[in-house]
Amino acid sequence: MDSIQEILHTMLTSHRLLHAYIALLILDNGWLLDNGLAKLPPMGWMSWGWYMCADNCTHNPNKCLDEKLILSVADAFYTEGYQEAGYEYIIIDDCWSERTRDEFGSLVPDRKRFPRGMKYIADYIHKRGLKFGMYTNIAYDTCMRYPGSRGYFEKDAKLFASWDVDYLKVDGCFVAESYLDHAYIDLGKALNETGRPMVYSCSWPYYKLFIHKHAANYSAVLPYCNLWRNYHDIMPAFGNIYYTLKFYEKNYENLYKFHGPGHWNDPDMLMLGTHSLTPGMSRIQVAVYAMLSAPWIISCDMNMVTPFDKSLLLNMNLIAVAQDPLGIMAKPYQVSRLTLWVKPHMPMKGDKYHSFSFTFVNFEDKFQYVTLPLSKYGISTNESYHVLDVFAGKFVLNVTRKDSIEVDVPPVDAVMYTLYPL
């Protein structure tokens, strides 16, 4: 088995190679994203997972994508501790505009649902010290058939910049593969030329792989996007979350090299707060997302978040792992019938010994008991470690590499331990 030092060495070597490669691209193309943003995986809220295209507000006023909703999320972040915990971006997904551009060719926010426009919303969000995100598609239409940005990259980029947008999610529906391969670069360049730094979220690899059925070329994507979707949309249903997590497990070798500060694989939103997951399922999703160094973007009605959901979403021991500055994607192992994820992270003792986390995921309907010899999964030093049970919120034991950790993981649940060098 690889030791943590080996995992780390491979990680750091591949990062050095990436940076050399990026330097070559600068010589070659003259332009790269390089906006200095998303040094940590973005945290925030996005409308799609729960609200989807909630544009029929007369029919369903309680599930309505409008100004009131977006401002209420900003208020909840500001007053309920989310902002202090790191939640920052509030992102409006598809279905925000009028059905047609105006006579000058500009996108117009839906006049009923966003009567004061997007600059008003951006100002409201910024006054609370939070950041504002929006959405478009690289085709003529968005995925839900609202006007898309094809033919208008510069115009739309300027419009988003004039609204003080901080983050743009860009979808890739309805285009040919040959167009897909340059459109994300072209739109990114138009965003760059506005002079306003915006986190650039792409769906390029997802469309490449699942729609055009060709391997995603992550070296081509990495220099141009801050984060990118790899897999299908997440939905408020555990079956869907299960397939998403399995995708990252199976594709770890192909993905981890491209993952790090400023450029992240994105498994899509967290589905806590939607009353669709058991406590164990919720622990699985937050724990694995923390282990992956994935973005933590929630999508829910903030009024539906239960105290239990909130205790996970604001668990600072968990967030410390999710937002670790090294940004390493955990490595998966199959241990008996469990998936074990192992991740080295900060803080370090001296400049030598990392902390690291172990997360045991049980997808089965029976308890799974394992004894894990630490020397086989990372601890190769003579240091002792203080073991925190992340979900119990307490230190449970001290170990060295000669020890084993015993764990009995309940059905459809996760147990997470963080080991700090003593």
Ligand SMILES: *[C@@H]1O[C@H](CO)[C@@H](O)[C@H](O)[C@H]1NC(C)=O
């Ligand atoms: C909203 O939903 C209602 C009920 O399904 C439907 O009658 C109405 O046409 C819808 N309005 C729009 C604008 O789609």
Ligand SMILES: *[C@@H]1O[C@H](CO)[C@@H](O)[C@H](O)[C@H]1NC(C)=O
């Ligand atoms: C635009 O790209 C250049 C590098 O190509 C970068 O130095 C600059 O910070 C970028 N500006 C914005 C606003 O993203």
Ligand SMILES: *[C@@H]1O[C@H](CO)[C@@H](O)[C@H](O)[C@H]1NC(C)=O
């Ligand atoms: C992936 O993209 C890189 C950078 O554009 C390119 O050099 C490489 O040939 C591509 N690989 C494949 C398999 O297309």
Ligand SMILES: *[C@@H]1O[C@H](CO)[C@@H](O)[C@H](O)[C@H]1NC(C)=O
């Ligand atoms: C750990 O300690 C043993 C003896 O106590 C020693 O032989 C070994 O070299 C040490 N290993 C490391 C990695 O320091």
Ligand SMILES: *[C@@H]1O[C@H](CO)[C@@H](O)[C@H](O)[C@H]1NC(C)=O
């Ligand atoms: C672990 O070690 C620390 C520091 O030596 C000590 O304070 C703590 O009581 C120990 N914990 C356990 C569970 O033995």
